[in-house]
Amino acid sequence: MDTYSIGSEPRSIKLTADITTIGMAATRAFSIDGPPDFKPTGVAASVNATGDIKLAEIGMPMVLTGKVLFIVTTIRLTGADIQTRKKAFENIEALYMLDSGFEGHKEFMEPDIIIDLNNNFTDIELNKSIKLLP
Numbered sequence: 001m002d003t004y005s006i007g008s009e010p011r012s013i014k015l016t017a018d019i020t021t022i023g024m025a026a027t028r029a030f031s032i033d034g035p036p037d038f039k040p041t042g043v044a045a046s047v048n049a050t051g052d053i054k055l056a057e058i059g060m061p062m063v064l065t066g067k068v069l070f071i072v073t074t075i076r077l078t079g080a081d082i083q084t085r086k087k088a089f090e091n092i093e094a095l096y097m098l099d100s101g102f103e104g105h106k107e108f109m110e111p112d113i114i115i116d117l118n119n120n121f122t123d124i125e126l127n128k129s130i131k132l133l134p
Contacts, residue, residue, distance in 0.1 A: 001068070001112070003131045006061045007102030013064060013132075014100050015044050015071075017053040020093035023077040023124070025051025031059065031067040031132070040070070051075065061101070064132045071096060073111075075124040085121035089114075094126050 006013050019025050026049070030040040044056035051073050058064070075092065077085045096108040111126040 005102040012057040016097040018095040019051035024049040027073040069130040071128040073126040
């Protein structure tokens with residue numbers, strides 16, 4: 001799991017997600033407490049079918065320290081030809097960026113996992129987890 005040092009300065013941590021796909025996409029980001037609760041709190045979401053999150057303030061360091069930032073994107077690829085959908089699947093990219101923490105601007109170049117939910121390149125899920133350190 002990737003990490004990001006957010007520090008303790010009283011300024012909001014910012015998240016950007018840039019999803020590259022020819023499909024329709026939606027992205028949500030959550031901060032998740034560790035065990036035993038694993039309670040998710042929604043902190044950002046895309047607003048259109050691109051799946052991109054445009055520079056969203058996700059919270060203050062005193063609230064986020066020790067939590068995991070979990071980002072999930074769902075993508076719908078269409079078309080009757082499985083080979084075309086497969087090529088579109090292979091071209092999916094994701095770039096996640098955090099800003100305003102102790103580490104400043106940091107880029108995470110790819111999701112942790114890309115799942116073909118139906119094994120036919122129609123419904124795709126991207127997952128990214130980032131541990132938020134003090």
